[in-house]
Every structure is written in C-alpha cells, then in structure tokens.
Amino acid sequence: MQGNGLSLRPPGIQASIPRCLASCLQTIPLPSPDPHRIDRIDQLLPQTQCTQCGYPRCREYATAIAAGEADINQCPPGADITIGALAKFTGKPPKPLNPENGVVEPKVLAVIDEPACIGCKLCIKACPVDCIVGAEKRMHTVIERECTGCKLCVPVCPTDCISLVPAPAPDSAEPPSRWPAFSLDQTRKARRMVEQKLAREAEEEDRKQAKRIDHRRRIMKREIELALARKRSERKKKLDQQKTARNR
Template identity: 50%
Template sequence: MTSTLADRIDDLLPQTQCEQCGFHGCRPYADAIAAGDAEINRCPPGGAVGIERLAALLNRPAIPLDTTRGIEKPRTLARIVEADCIGCTKCIQACPVDAILGAAKLMHTVVSDLCTGCELCVPACPVDCIVLDPMPPAQANDRAHADAARRHFRRREERLAVERAARERQLAASKREVGAPAARHAVLEALARAKAKKDSP
C-alpha cells in the first residue's frame, strides 16, 4: 500500500492523542502539516527530537518547540488512586484510547500498557484522584506502542461515531412520534375549516 506524506508524518508523531497541537488527535495534525496549514513544532510530547525528524522528512529547518502548546517533559502514565475514586466515569469519557476501565459508581483503573500519557483524564477528574507516574523509556520510545495507540484511538472514534448516529436516529424517531399527532390534528382542523367554509351560505 502506498503511503501518503500525511501517513509518513503521522508515523513520526508520538500518538499520545493529547490535542496539545490544537487538533483532535495526531492524524489531523499530520494532515494539517502535509497540507501546509500547521507548523512542525506544535507537539510537546514529540519534543525537539520529533521536530528534527519532521524537519528531515520535509526537508526544512528544525524550529524551536512552540511553548504556547506546552513544554517538553518526560512522558507519563496516568494512575488512579482507587481509594479516592467515586466512579463518576468522567476520566473514561476523556481518555482518547480507552485505557481506563470501570463503570458508574464503581472504582476505575488505568491499563498502563494502553495509556499514552495524554493527561486528558487529569482535569476531567472532579476529585483529583489521578496521578502521573513516569512512563518507562522503553514504552515511551516503542513504535509498536504508538501504533497500538493509533489503532485504539481510531477504534474509539469509530465507536463514538456509531453511537452518535444511533442517538440522532433515536431523537429523530422520537420527534416524528411526537409530531405525528400534532400533524394529524392540524390536517383535521384544516379539513374542518374547509368543510365549514363550504357549508356556509
């Protein structure tokens, strides 16, 4: 299969799906770079090394990280302090790669092998029970881990799209059910008015 420029750019990104670049995931950022709509220095998790790799691929000078997007720092893994978890599911909803398991009003836990260190779960937690531990260097630099994160992100996006479509269909059906009696009533009223007009002298 022939890879596009956006594919090759995406392969160099860390696949944290953290959105610090301003895009909803690494692939949209790769698409924007390929189209010339975004600079190569908007990925704090990729850092200086990531910028250098992108610059080499695109045959352009490396530029400093845009620190308005965040600062370069060691990658981390989220961990839930389970004794403090209230089971609100907000972290599950925020996780872009489905790395958090749990259910409403039950304790949650992070599957560390799936976690990308995006940190999106931290501000989502209303009781501050999520801490960040250092990510093992082998995991941080593992392309297989990045590729798996890309797959998990895409699978989640596809699932959410299916769920949104199902909700929209259900809402449309509910509106039709509510609107049907009103429509029938309007038709009957119109017929009654027409009959009254016809019968009037």
C-alpha cells in the same frame, strides 16, 4: 482600448477587476493533502494524542502539516526527535520546540486512587486511547501499558483522584520506536485505539441522530393526527348545528 496614454475604460470598472480576481481566488478550494503524505507524517508523531500541538489528535496535526497550515515544532512529547524527522521529511529546516505548545517533560502515567473514584466516567470519555476501564458508578482503573501520558483525564476528574507518576521504561524485549519512552507496539496501538474510538463515537452519534429524527417524526405525526381530529370535530359540530337549524 487606449490612446495617447489615456484609458477609455471607466475608472470604476478598472478598479473593480483586481478586487474581482482576488475574490475569485479566495473562493477556489485548495486541493486536499495527499492521504499517503498524511500517513507518513502521522507515523513521525509519538501518538500521545495530548492536544498540546493545538489539534485534537495527532492525525489532525499531521493533516495540518501536510496542508502547510501548521509548523513542524508543535509536538512537546516528540520534541527534537519528531522535529528532526519532520524536518527531514518536509524539507524544512529544524527549529526549536515552540514554547507556546509546551515544554519537554518525561513521560508520565495516570494513576487513579480507586477508593476515591465515584465512577463518573468523565475520565473514560476524555481518554483518547481508551486505556481507562470501568462502569458507571463503579471503580475505574488505568491500563498502565496503554496510557500515553496525555494528561487529559486529570482536569475532568471531579474528585481529583487521578495523579501522574513517572512512566516505566518500555520493555527492552519489544521493538523500540524512534522515541525512547515508547515502544513501537505502544505507538501503533495508540494510533489504532484512537481510530477505533472515533469510529465507535461516530456510530453512537449516528444512532442518537436516528433516534432524534424518529422522535421528531413521531411528534409531527401526532400533531398532524390531532390537527385532523380537531378539523373533523369542528366539521361535525358545524354540520350538527346546520341540521339543528333546519329542524327548527
């Protein structure tokens, strides 16, 4: 209530109301992006899974764009083609590639110097699309057709036996994609392979977690059994001492 231009509300309460509203607004969760919209944006990315956009996979970058958390010019492999497609889809104006995310380069192919390979499997773990095959302590090799040129295998190799060479052009008999360096089948398969790898890794982690839980339960059960055994031993010892004292 106010009168003669004076507020009857205590100053402390009056000042706390805007802060309270701001705090409440910060705690309200934002709606999740529409999965269909994320799918559409993901289809406009070349699926190299190279992480240059600042996200671990193309799908995460698409999710960030859909949520308004990432700009449309963060994909060097897609370059102007991707930027133009994203601009048209999102309604944002086209803009140059952000140099902080890299520069436009020709597509490359990873090649392993097989005699120098020690079979450490680090490149297999790093490859987002499972295009490197080989067993532990055995020679590894790259499936040329499935390599996206992400370069993620190079820095993890302890023997520097992985080099990058210009990638061959896609087979002209295959349906083309919007990117000249990739066929439509290559982009689709890359998306499918990364999804399969993520699902497999999640299953492996679930199995490891189940083993860890089972191991902890076994340890806890053993500790309980030992504690009960100690208590029984102490009780028996005490009863024996009492019995001995009575017999004296």
